[in-house]
Amino acid sequence: MSVSDLSPRVEDPMTTVEPVQARLREAVEALSAIERRATTEGERRSADWVAEELRAAGAREIRFSRYKAHSTWAVTLVAHSVLVLGSFLVGGWISRAIAAIAAVSLEADATGRSFWLRKLLPGKRVGTNVEARIPAAGGPRRTVVVVAHHDAAHNGFIWHPRTVDAGRRLAARTGTTPSYMGLPLMAMVAIAAGPALLQRIGLAVLGISIMLSVQAAFSRTVPGANDNATGVAGLLELGRRLARNPIDGLEVILLSPGGEEAGGVGIAGWLKQERANLDPATTLFVGLDSIGLVSLSSRHASARQGATARRTSSLSSAPLIGRGSLGHGGWGWAPSAILWSCAIGASTRFPCSPGETE
């Protein structure tokens, strides 16, 4: 589907002097009002809204693309867990082997490298990505892909503030955001390689994971104002600036995928189609995710986030396309970490304010 035949809308002159924060707020409020879980009608409506706003911002070649997936990450986690639990009825080396294979498969799924088990499972639906382009003046020498997903997550007990806070503390110690697949993965490794006691503990963890996943899958879709209406608002603002002030030789792709909260499945589908058209040497990805933070003002958080950004700063460049890592474990979160760290004053290799250089 294409809406490229739509001509750019002339903006109200008043909006040109409107403060940036007012525009961001307006976009976030509009998007938060749409219930937009991955692969649902709401996600399609939010894609329509983003497309219209991209057009208003002055972007061209607005296109929708489809991906096929489940509406939640819970499906793949439950499937892997049930596979391991079922195999344990057989016992012996077969159950250990299946647990090992399931662990490798789940890790590949969580990092976006392979969705093979998802592909076998029924219940997939069609989701919607939307993209727009700002052609380079004088022909493209470089490309930037600005990414902000427009779908919203669902709630669940696993997102209890205490659970999230435990993850935050772990991230502060290690500099790495823990994956929601971490515990089930460890359980599968324990079942594959551990003694009988560890295997029993692993089985119990998988059982609990299944219950929590099912509960989460049937929970409400959240408004997603920060995660990630703020990112989309930032994407629109960047589109507005880059359309008005094109940078010589820079082609801009403004991409708002769906399906991020289902495991990065929307952008995985987009890259499947577009990867061959992107040169890693001349392409930069910039991810905007949850940019309206409210809890990173402490010195402790600032220092830790800065450390995270320094370790991950190289992940913001396009060569990671070549590595094929698409999910939370790859560049999906890394650019956001850099932007967050700058927002709270930490240093990175990127400038932390307009006009600033390294």
Add this chain to the structure above:
Amino acid sequence: MIANLHRTSDVPGNVDWASAERVTDLAYAAIKQWARS
């Protein structure tokens, strides 16, 4: 980690607009630097 992460309390009233603006400005600066480097 993010306040209100995947909670029904992730509403516009809990967004830090100054943070959102600053990150947007940073992204714009990073893009300009990338284009000119």
